[in-house]
Amino acid sequence: METLRRTMLFMPGNNPGMLQNAGILGADSIILDLEDAVSLTEKDSARILVREGIKAIDYSQVEVVVRVNPLDTEFGPQDVEMIARVKPDTLLIPKANEEGIGLVAQLLDKIEKEEGFTTGSIKIMALIETALGLENVYNIIKASSRVVGVLLGGEDLTADLGIERTKEGQEIFYARNKVATVCRALKVDAIDTPFTDINDYEGLEKDTAKAKGLGLTGKAAINPRQIETIHSVFAPTKAELKQALRILDAMEEAEKEGKGCCSLDGKMIDAPVIQRATCMVGQGIRLGLISDEVVAR
Ligand SMILES: CC(C)(COP(=O)(O)OP(=O)(O)OC[C@H]1O[C@@H](n2cnc3c(N)ncnc32)[C@H](O)[C@@H]1OP(=O)(O)O)[C@@H](O)C(=O)NCCC(=O)NCCSC(=O)C[C@@](O)(CC(=O)O)C(=O)O
Ligand SMILES: [Mg+2]
Numbered sequence: 001m002e003t004l005r006r007t008m009l010f011m012p013g014n015n016p017g018m019l020q021n022a023g024i025l026g027a028d029s030i031i032l033d034l035e036d037a038v039s040l041t042e043k044d045s046a047r048i049l050v051r052e053g054i055k056a057i058d059y060s061q062v063e064v065v066v067r068v069n070p071l072d073t074e075f076g077p078q079d080v081e082m083i084a085r086v087k088p089d090t091l092l093i094p095k096a097n098e099e100g101i102g103l104v105a106q107l108l109d110k111i112e113k114e115e116g117f118t119t120g121s122i123k124i125m126a127l128i129e130t131a132l133g134l135e136n137v138y139n140i141i142k143a144s145s146r147v148v149g150v151l152l153g154g155e156d157l158t159a160d161l162g163i164e165r166t167k168e169g170q171e172i173f174y175a176r177n178k179v180a181t182v183c184r185a186l187k188v189d190a191i192d193t194p195f196t197d198i199n200d201y202e203g204l205e206k207d208t209a210k211a212k213g214l215g216l217t218g219k220a221a222i223n224p225r226q227i228e229t230i231h232s233v234f235a236p237t238k239a240e241l242k243q244a245l246r247i248l249d250a251m252e253e254a255e256k257e258g259k260g261c262c263s264l265d266g267k268m269i270d271a272p273v274i275q276r277a278t279c280m281v282g283q284g285i286r287l288g289l290i291s292d293e294v295v296a297r
Helices: 016-024 040-056 076-086 098-115 131-135 137-142 154-161 170-186 201-213 224-234 238-256 271-286 292-296
Strands: 007-012 029-033 063-067 090-093 123-128 147-152 189-192 218-221 262-264 267-269
Touching (some): 007 016, 007 063, 007 224, 016 040, 029 040, 040 076, 076 098, 090 098, 098 137, 123 131, 123 137, 131 137, 131 154, 131 170, 137 147, 137 170, 147 170, 170 189, 189 201, 218 224, 238 262, 238 267, 238 271, 267 271
Parallel strands (some): 007 029, 063 090, 090 123, 123 147, 189 218
Antiparallel strands (some): 262 267
């Protein structure tokens, strides 16, 4: 079964209370942060706290992701060295570039061998948050077969571009498009940047819908109160599911008559429409919104 990543909830790695409850908040993935949410003086203690948390806390309901520091800082290699030994599901690499991903993959090869873990069991996600990283996203994903997804970092990216970050998000339109397209081409997840106003639910809903509409497959969250809104945007609606099932039924009937395309409510149904409907029904089944029996009826 593929990992579901509609929401990836960030939390500072130096906050024991947040780490304690992280597995039961309803997010698909949790990101225990050792990078920007942790001050320089707390880097070592946060690393130890995250390591001990992964060992002691039952996180079986969620994907456990640790955001390590960049590999070209004094903290990054130590983070990978210590955290990989307690086998998180995934490491998130900030300010990602090809060399950094390659280096992490090599370190993981070595650690997995030493620890007796299956080779390749620890996955990598690339945080794309620089102009160079964005332009290189294809090669960054290709740098290791461990890469399962990309997270777009809108705050750092706009800082690197020297432009303002707005709620409307027109300044990251190209980045969202590029990340979504390349991720789809390489069949990895494309996760949207967090929406930072934790009290603006309407804004969050609009922002998530915008990202989904451009092809992103999930969204980072920074507060548990954001999870429900994001999940509701990423779930197909009842009306969408009903229409997808009608399309599949209509096509089945047409095929019985030897036709390769047909029409429903005056609109043409052909291969791409079927592909979209099949995908939506698959998602509905996966999220428990419809059953296999309904589809097979
Ligand atoms: C914003 C705020 C301080 C508000 O706190 P507040 O306490 O006012 O919130 P409340 O809603 O009142 O909390 C109610 C209860 O939920 C608990 N609770 C809250 N948040 C929780 C959480 N995240 N996980 C688990 N539990 C949580 C809380 O402990 C309390 O528990 P309890 O006391 O038991 O009732 C808090 O959410 C928070 O710290 N968020 C995470 C911040 C963070 O990780 N940032 C870095 C990552 S982003 C990033 O780096 C992106 C990027 O890379 C991308 C780019 O480039 O764009 C970049 O560079 O920017
Ligand atoms: Mg960042």
